Amino acid sequence: MMRAGIGIDVHQFVDNRKLIVGGVEIPHHKGLKGHSDADVLLHAISDALLGAAALGDIGKHFPDTSPEFKDIDSQILLRHVGKLIDTEGYRIVNIDSMLLMERPKIAPYITDMRRNIAACLDIDTSLVSVKATTNEKLGYIGREEGAAAHAICMIETREC
Numbered sequence: 001m002m003r004a005g006i007g008i009d010v011h012q013f014v015d016n017r018k019l020i021v022g023g024v025e026i027p028h029h030k031g032l033k034g035h036s037d038a039d040v041l042l043h044a045i046s047d048a049l050l051g052a053a054a055l056g057d058i059g060k061h062f063p064d065t066s067p068e069f070k071d072i073d074s075q076i077l078l079r080h081v082g083k084l085i086d087t088e089g090y091r092i093v094n095i096d097s098m099l100l101m102e103r104p105k106i107a108p109y110i111t112d113m114r115r116n117i118a119a120c121l122d123i124d125t126s127l128v129s130v131k132a133t134t135n136e137k138l139g140y141i142g143r144e145e146g147a148a149a150h151a152i153c154m155i156e157t158r159e160c
Protein backbone atom coordinates (compact mmCIF):
# COMPACT_ATOMS: atom_id res chain seq x y z
CA MET A 1 0.00 0.00 0.00
CA MET A 2 1.39 3.43 -0.97
CA ARG A 3 1.08 6.47 1.35
CA ALA A 4 1.94 10.10 0.69
CA GLY A 5 3.22 12.62 3.22
CA ILE A 6 3.76 16.37 3.36
CA GLY A 7 6.01 18.50 5.57
CA ILE A 8 6.43 22.25 5.88
CA ASP A 9 8.78 24.15 8.20
CA VAL A 10 9.70 27.81 8.72
CA HIS A 11 12.56 29.41 10.62
CA GLN A 12 13.56 33.02 11.22
CA PHE A 13 16.97 34.38 10.14
CA VAL A 14 18.96 35.81 13.08
CA ASP A 15 22.51 36.99 13.78
CA ASN A 16 25.09 34.81 15.53
CA ARG A 17 23.68 31.47 14.30
CA LYS A 18 25.13 29.06 11.74
CA LEU A 19 23.11 28.44 8.58
CA ILE A 20 22.68 24.66 8.39
CA VAL A 21 20.49 23.23 5.62
CA GLY A 22 20.29 19.57 4.70
CA GLY A 23 23.09 18.86 7.16
CA VAL A 24 25.42 21.25 5.32
CA GLU A 25 26.86 24.38 6.98
CA ILE A 26 26.51 27.18 4.44
CA PRO A 27 28.62 30.34 4.75
CA HIS A 28 26.22 33.27 5.36
CA HIS A 29 26.09 36.37 7.58
CA LYS A 30 22.94 35.06 9.31
CA GLY A 31 21.67 31.68 10.44
CA LEU A 32 18.28 30.20 11.30
CA LYS A 33 16.82 30.45 14.80
CA GLY A 34 15.63 27.32 16.57
CA HIS A 35 15.86 25.03 19.56
CA SER A 36 17.79 22.50 17.44
CA ASP A 37 20.25 23.44 14.67
CA ALA A 38 17.12 24.79 12.88
CA ASP A 39 17.76 22.71 9.76
CA VAL A 40 14.51 23.75 8.07
CA LEU A 41 14.91 21.28 5.19
CA LEU A 42 15.46 18.22 7.37
CA HIS A 43 12.51 19.26 9.54
CA ALA A 44 10.17 19.44 6.56
CA ILE A 45 11.37 16.05 5.29
CA SER A 46 11.01 14.54 8.77
CA ASP A 47 7.43 15.87 9.00
CA ALA A 48 6.61 14.47 5.53
CA LEU A 49 7.79 10.99 6.54
CA LEU A 50 6.00 11.12 9.91
CA GLY A 51 2.86 12.35 8.16
CA ALA A 52 2.93 9.59 5.53
CA ALA A 53 2.89 7.04 8.37
CA ALA A 54 0.36 9.11 10.40
CA LEU A 55 2.84 9.25 13.30
CA GLY A 56 2.23 12.91 14.19
CA ASP A 57 4.86 15.59 13.69
CA ILE A 58 8.36 16.55 14.78
CA GLY A 59 7.09 18.73 17.61
CA LYS A 60 5.40 15.71 19.11
CA HIS A 61 8.49 13.51 18.80
CA PHE A 62 11.15 16.17 19.51
CA PRO A 63 9.54 18.89 21.67
CA ASP A 64 11.37 22.22 21.64
CA THR A 65 10.96 22.31 25.42
CA SER A 66 13.25 19.31 25.90
CA PRO A 67 16.92 19.96 26.73
CA GLU A 68 17.66 16.72 24.86
CA PHE A 69 17.13 18.51 21.54
CA LYS A 70 18.86 21.81 22.35
CA ASP A 71 21.20 22.59 19.42
CA ILE A 72 20.85 18.99 18.21
CA ASP A 73 22.06 18.07 14.72
CA SER A 74 18.77 17.51 12.88
CA GLN A 75 20.37 14.62 10.99
CA ILE A 76 19.97 12.71 14.28
CA LEU A 77 16.25 13.55 14.28
CA LEU A 78 15.87 12.49 10.63
CA ARG A 79 17.72 9.23 11.32
CA HIS A 80 15.30 8.55 14.21
CA VAL A 81 12.31 9.26 11.96
CA GLY A 82 13.73 6.81 9.40
CA LYS A 83 13.90 4.13 12.08
CA LEU A 84 10.30 4.86 13.16
CA ILE A 85 9.11 4.46 9.55
CA ASP A 86 11.04 1.20 9.22
CA THR A 87 9.65 -0.13 12.51
CA GLU A 88 6.15 0.63 11.26
CA GLY A 89 6.87 -1.66 8.29
CA TYR A 90 7.25 1.02 5.62
CA ARG A 91 9.86 1.56 2.92
CA ILE A 92 10.59 5.02 1.49
CA VAL A 93 9.71 5.23 -2.21
CA ASN A 94 10.91 8.80 -2.83
CA ILE A 95 11.28 12.25 -1.32
CA ASP A 96 10.99 15.60 -3.09
CA SER A 97 11.63 18.92 -1.39
CA MET A 98 11.74 22.66 -2.00
CA LEU A 99 13.76 25.16 -0.01
CA LEU A 100 12.25 28.68 -0.16
CA MET A 101 15.14 31.03 0.57
CA GLU A 102 16.06 34.35 -1.07
CA ARG A 103 19.77 34.08 -0.28
CA PRO A 104 22.28 32.46 -0.18
CA LYS A 105 22.24 30.30 -3.30
CA ILE A 106 22.24 26.68 -2.19
CA ALA A 107 22.66 25.06 -5.62
CA PRO A 108 26.37 24.31 -4.97
CA TYR A 109 25.41 22.33 -1.86
CA ILE A 110 22.46 20.26 -3.11
CA THR A 111 24.52 17.18 -3.93
CA ASP A 112 25.89 17.08 -0.38
CA MET A 113 22.39 17.66 1.06
CA ARG A 114 20.94 14.78 -0.97
CA ARG A 115 23.81 12.55 0.15
CA ASN A 116 23.27 13.49 3.82
CA ILE A 117 19.52 12.86 3.64
CA ALA A 118 19.96 9.51 1.87
CA ALA A 119 22.59 8.47 4.43
CA CYS A 120 20.33 9.38 7.38
CA LEU A 121 17.53 7.26 5.90
CA ASP A 122 19.73 4.48 4.53
CA ILE A 123 18.27 4.88 1.02
CA ASP A 124 19.83 5.54 -2.35
CA THR A 125 20.53 9.18 -3.17
CA SER A 126 18.50 8.76 -6.38
CA LEU A 127 15.34 8.61 -4.23
CA VAL A 128 16.01 12.03 -2.71
CA SER A 129 15.33 15.29 -4.54
CA VAL A 130 16.25 18.74 -3.19
CA LYS A 131 15.31 21.93 -5.07
CA ALA A 132 15.33 25.60 -4.14
CA THR A 133 13.51 28.76 -5.13
CA THR A 134 13.54 32.42 -4.20
CA ASN A 135 10.34 34.24 -3.29
CA GLU A 136 11.00 36.94 -5.92
CA LYS A 137 11.65 39.45 -3.07
CA LEU A 138 8.08 38.98 -1.83
CA GLY A 139 7.00 38.50 1.80
CA TYR A 140 9.06 37.40 4.78
CA ILE A 141 11.17 35.12 2.60
CA GLY A 142 11.80 37.82 0.02
CA ARG A 143 12.78 40.26 2.79
CA GLU A 144 15.20 37.60 4.09
CA GLU A 145 13.42 37.54 7.47
CA GLY A 146 13.13 33.77 7.29
CA ALA A 147 13.24 30.65 5.19
CA ALA A 148 10.81 27.81 4.62
CA ALA A 149 10.96 24.27 3.30
CA HIS A 150 8.26 22.06 1.84
CA ALA A 151 8.65 18.32 1.39
CA ILE A 152 6.58 15.46 0.08
CA CYS A 153 7.28 11.76 0.18
CA MET A 154 5.84 8.41 -0.81
CA ILE A 155 6.25 5.39 1.42
CA GLU A 156 4.96 1.85 0.91
CA THR A 157 4.32 -1.13 3.11
CA ARG A 158 7.16 -3.62 2.87
CA GLU A 159 5.87 -6.94 1.61
CA CYS A 160 6.57 -9.58 4.26
Ligand SMILES: C[C@@](CO)(OP(=O)(O)O)[C@H](O)COP(=O)(O)OP(=O)(O)OC[C@H]1O[C@@H](n2ccc(N)nc2=O)[C@H](O)[C@@H]1O
Binding pocket: 009, 033, 034, 035, 036, 037, 038, 039, 043, 057, 058, 059, 060, 061, 062, 063, 064, 065, 069
Ligand atom coordinates in the same frame (compact mmCIF):
# COMPACT_ATOMS: atom_id res chain seq x y z
C1 LIG B 1 12.91 20.80 15.62
C2 LIG B 1 12.45 21.15 16.99
C3 LIG B 1 13.28 20.32 17.94
O1 LIG B 1 13.00 20.66 19.24
O2 LIG B 1 12.61 22.53 17.35
P1 LIG B 1 13.16 23.71 16.40
O3 LIG B 1 14.64 23.50 16.23
O4 LIG B 1 12.40 23.68 15.11
O5 LIG B 1 12.89 24.97 17.21
C4 LIG B 1 10.96 20.85 17.19
O6 LIG B 1 10.71 19.50 16.93
C5 LIG B 1 10.15 21.75 16.30
O7 LIG B 1 8.85 21.30 16.24
P2 LIG B 1 7.82 22.16 15.35
O8 LIG B 1 6.65 21.30 15.12
O9 LIG B 1 8.50 22.76 14.19
O10 LIG B 1 7.48 23.29 16.40
P3 LIG B 1 6.16 24.19 16.43
O11 LIG B 1 5.81 24.65 15.06
O12 LIG B 1 6.44 25.17 17.49
O13 LIG B 1 5.00 23.18 16.94
C6 LIG B 1 5.25 22.49 18.14
C7 LIG B 1 4.08 21.55 18.39
O14 LIG B 1 2.91 22.33 18.56
C8 LIG B 1 1.85 21.81 17.80
N1 LIG B 1 1.09 22.94 17.29
C9 LIG B 1 1.68 23.87 16.49
C10 LIG B 1 0.93 24.95 16.04
C11 LIG B 1 -0.41 25.05 16.45
N2 LIG B 1 -1.16 26.10 16.06
N3 LIG B 1 -0.95 24.12 17.24
C12 LIG B 1 -0.23 23.07 17.68
O15 LIG B 1 -0.75 22.21 18.41
C13 LIG B 1 2.46 20.99 16.68
O16 LIG B 1 1.65 19.85 16.43
C14 LIG B 1 3.83 20.61 17.21
O17 LIG B 1 3.85 19.27 17.68
